Amino acid sequence: MNLLLVGGSFKTMPIEMREKLAFDGPKLPAALNELSARFGCEAAILSTCNRVEIYVARAGAATALDADLIAEYIAEFHQLPYDQIRASLYALTNEDAVKHVFRVASSLDSLIVGEGQIAGQVKQAYESAQGGGTAGIVLHSLFQQALAVAKRVRTQTGISKGHVSVSSVAVDYVRQVHDHFGDKTVLVIGAGKMGALTLKHLRELKPERILVTNRSPEKAQDIAKECGGSAIPWDQLDDALVEADIVLSTTGAPEPIMTRRRFDGILARRSRGTMVILDIAVPRDFDPRIHDGDRACLFNVDDLKRIQEETLKERQEHVKPSEAIVEQDVARFLSExxxxxxxxxxxxxxxxxxxxxxxxxxxxxxxxxxxxxxxxxxxxxxxxxxxxxxxxxxxxxxxxxxxxxxxxxxxxxxxxxxxxxxx
Amino acid sequence: MLTWIEKITVTCFAASYAVAFGLELWHLFRPRPILRFVALGFGGAGLFAHVIYMTVQSVPFVSPTGSMLLLALILSVFYVGEAIHHQRVAWALFVLPLVLGLIGLAVLVQTQSPPTEGWQSFWGIAHGTLLMLAAVGVSVGFIASVMYLVQLRRLQAKLPPNQGLPLLNLERLELMNRRAILWSFPLLTAGLLAGFALQLYNGMLLQDLFSVRIVSVLGLWLVFAILLYLRYRVHVRGRQLALWTMFAFAILVLALVSSHDFSKGVGP
Structure with missing residues (x-):
């Protein structure tokens, strides 16, 4: 099939170089057209934050394209010295290239094994080549099969099970407790930067209201404005906790702001269901003894990171079966x-x-x-x-x-x- | 000569449910989507055989055996429906043991003799139907409560959210339990009143009031009254509510197993 892959990933080059080599925005169609025109070949480019890979194929030709030519092209396109980039680039041909793209699409070659984004990015790369008319008989078959393999790996193994970012794990816990969010109140305590992403995820759940409190009223106002919530005075924290269903705490307080005794008083006043507290402050804002799993579920940074690690460990157990699926599909693809x-x-x-x-x-x-x-x-x-x-x-x-x-x-x-x- | 339909026995559908339960258990330890489909297939086959058995054998629903088999049948319908609706949840692990338990009890009690007096009257039919529907509600509440406690245990231990036993979230389970209680209480009350009317129709005897059956059904009603009071007056929720519902279910089982003195055979 005369397939050649030339590229670099987080394994071979630092982020600064990956940024320089990225084919983003209008660069992608331009590069595809140029590759196709200059070398008379099919072309596709996979450009993500973790990898830049060029796939070229010449179905009818006697030999594959030379990897150095493509490397030169990359240097020329990005106006970088050839010698600077060549050592960081890898080149794979035919069977090895097929196996590589199948592994990439199945997220076996990802920084976080099992992440779900890469299959979408491979699809996007294929669609760009299709849209630009640079995908021919080889690349059509290759990418379609790569996406099918990715789906097979995802559905037949547990490699994509669970979330691995702290904020996603936090939201997963919230979903274990609450069913719908249109009648829920989210209370944000503090203005720590660590909470921004979690708050973004919580906002996506579309809660009824978001309350924000902070020792500094101005900061509370700013966050409330950003997230479409309303600021409440710091001295009304206990009242807000009585009303809250989900609490996101990110203060920079050196001591816990909520002791068990104080919280017991709040629970006695509550008539609402289980409260989920995401305490992602370091040091912790809530006394860990508050957690009983029934009236209050408290998850702090250590809990969320432990889950993150367990999920990654669990995913590792699915790597071997996933590799077996890839091997099978490579053999099937080549035979086809x-x-x-x-x-x-x-x-x-x-x-x-x-x-x-x-x-x-x-x-x-x-x-x-x-x-x-x-x-x-x-x-x-x-x-x-x-x-x-x-x-x-x-x-x-x-x-x-x-x-x-x-x-x-x-x-x-x-x-x-x-x-x-x-x- | 017996047709295949007439050859269906309790063992046939009980075995199908047991296989479905076994496959779900297998799926828990070795997740394979096909296992759940096959389990659902066996569950469906069991349900089919169950319906045929109840119809062809004309099991009298008013006997303890018949009422337990009917309750098991309704819960099987609940299992199949929920397994299709919420495919991610391991329904079989929670519903089928209950179904199998009820079938086992039905076989143990094994009295199919229908009542002789008044059971075909309006009050007799109303009494039996209302109590059966209330029993369905209590059973669903029991299933929701068990699931709630398992989910609670997972959260207490802070187990990874997407690993292990797939369950509904706490809020949904509590809602399911609450709805079951709200559904059962009026039915239970109306069923009891219909039972008294039936007794009056038959000419009530004083000793009837102290039968195990009457005492257990009255006890069930009382537990439900307490449950509603706790939920809506004291705002008791979560674990405590789940434990009370399980207690109510235990009394229901007692009422089901006890003799049919109260209505002379009519009842769930």
Whole structure:
């Protein structure tokens, strides 16, 4: 298939270089067009924050493109010295490139194994190549299969199970307790930067209201304005906790702001359901003894990080089965590809044999002119067809299963020569 | 000669439910989506056989055996419905043991003799139907309570949210429990009143009032009254409410197993 992949990832180059090599915005279609025009090949570019990879293929050509040429092109496109980038780039061809893209799409080559974003990014890369008209027979098959493999890995293994960011894990816990959020109150305590992403996730749940409190009323006002909530005075914290369903605490207080005794007083005043407290402040804002799992579920940074680590550990257990799926699909893809490549030869072979078979059949029928019944004629034609099929079975199977070895003559060539087939 | 329909026995559907339960258990330890589909298939097959058995054998619903088999049947419908509606949740692990338990009890009690007096009267039918519907509510409340306590245990231990036993969230489970209680109490009250009317129709005897059946049904009513008081007056929620519901279910089972003195056979 003459597939070549040249690229770099977080494993081979630092973020500064990945940023420089990114094909973002209008650079992507421009680069695709240029690659296709300059090298007369199919082209696709996968450009994410963790990797930049160029896929080129020339289905009909005798040899693959040279990796150095593509590396030179990358340097030229980004106006960077070739020597500076070449060492950080890897180049893979045919089977290795197929395996690589399958692993990438299945997030086995990701910084966080099992992350779900990469499949979407691979899809986007394919769609860009499709949109730019630079995806041909090889890249269509390759990317479609890569996305299918990614789906298979995701659904047949637990590699994507659970969340791995602290804020996502926090929201997962909230969802374990609460069912709907249209009638819920979120209380934000403090103005710590660590809470910003969690608050963003909580806002996506569309709670009824967001209350913000801070020792500094101005800061409380600012956050409330940002998140569409309302600020309340710090001395009304206990009243706000009586009303809150979800609490996000991120103060910079050196001591816990909520002791168990104080919280017991709040619980005694509450008539609402379980309160989820996400205490992501360091040092902690809430006394950990508050957690009973029934009236109050308290999760602090350590809890959330522990879950994050457990999830990652759990995902590691699914790497081996996922790799097995990738291996299987690489073998299947290559076999399909060979079948596809040798398809015209097989068809030609059949046509040739059928032509000879029909000629023999016509000769025989002419010899028995009028002496054979319709049934006999059908039997004779069937017998000739059967013999030809049996003769062809071996060569056709060999062609379909052929594993090309670069240094040797291929079966395809042998077959063409043996049966005097045209190229 | 018996047709295949007539050959269906309690063992057939009990075995189907047991296999469905086993497959769900297997799925818990070795998650494979196909296992859950197959489990649902066995559950559905069990339900089919259960319906056929109840219809062909004409099991009298008014006997303890019949009422328990009918309650098990309704809970199987609940299982199949919920397993299709909330596919992620391990319903089989919570509903099927209850179904199997009720079938087991039905087989143990094994009295199918229908009542002789008044059970076909309006009050008799009303009494039986209302108590059966209340029993369904109590059972659903029990399932929700067990699930609630398991989910609570997971949260107390701060287990990873997306690992282990898949369950509904606490709020949904509490809502399910609350609805079950709210649904059952009026039915139970109306069923009891219909029972008294039936007794008057038959000519009530003083000793009837002290039968295990009457005492347990009255006890069930009392527990429900306490449950509602706790929920809506004292604002008791969560774990305590779940434990009270489970207590109510225990009394229901007692009422189901006890003899049918109260209505001379009519009841859940």
């Amino acid at each position: 590809w060979r079948r596809k490549k040798n398809g015209p030869i097989i068809a030609q072979l059949r046509q040739e044999f059928e032509k000879h078979g029909m000629a023999v059949s016509a000769d025989v029928l002419a010899k028995f002119n009028g002496k054979l019944s319709e049934e006999d004629k059908k039997y004779l034609e069937g017998a000739i067809k059967l013999v030809l099929n049996r003769i062809l079975h071996g060569p056709i199977s060999a062609l379909a299963e052929e594993v090309p070895e670069p240094s040797k003559h291929t079966l395809r060539e042998a077959m063409m020569k043996l049966f005097r087939l045209e190229r």
